[in-house]
């Protein structure tokens with residue numbers, strides 16, 4: 001898979017082996033560890049495929065994903081290290097393009113009830129709220145005890161919000 005060049009001098013490239021240590025460190029710093037839990041499943045985030053956004057020779061964002069089946073792709077994480085310059089959008093566009101070309105019919109992801117910013121961000125980019133999984137974080141914490149009780153915006157971290165885009 002080639003590079004995706006977007007506006008604002010951002011370049012998005014598929015993850016390569018030379019990115020792996022950076023991925024592990026970024027996930028640990030932002031999500032407590034490189035283990036990612038969604039819908040009761042534990043992923044080794046540092047081993048997943050993904051995309052890196054680059055700007056001015058620096059890595060400015062990471063998206064990881066996995067194929068749930070041949071036609072369904074889950075975005076397992078998204079982080080921007082330079083918010084507001086288009087990195088998050090470019091990474092999301094890259095995974096959607098990749099999924100479409102791979103023959104996927106659905107791209108989905110979960111965010112959590114405290115993440116008001118992400119809920120708006122995804123909906124503004126065409127994702128639709130599919131389900132609210134109440135108290136899903138109770139299950140997640142059994143798999144990843146470092147998940148905090150209080151999340152962003154000082155909101156109790158409790159539910160998974162499932163968003164999808166049908167391709």
Ligand SMILES: CC(C)(COP(=O)(O)OP(=O)(O)OC[C@H]1O[C@@H](n2cnc3c(N)ncnc32)[C@H](O)[C@@H]1OP(=O)(O)O)[C@@H](O)C(=O)NCCC(=O)NCCS
Pocket residue numbers: 008061077078079080081082083084085086087088089090110111112115117118120121124
């Ligand atoms: C959610 C997140 C990934 C967004 O990443 P980002 O790099 O800031 O995203 P973008 O820069 O593409 O877009 C952010 C805003 O900047 C604006 N923007 C982007 N490029 C711009 C530019 N060149 N000039 C002016 N505004 C710009 C966009 O309009 C967008 O606002 P909107 O959502 O109201 O449309 C980021 O906030 C983040 O990492 N959050 C913490 C981790 C997280 O919550 N991840 C998702 C959990 S599932």
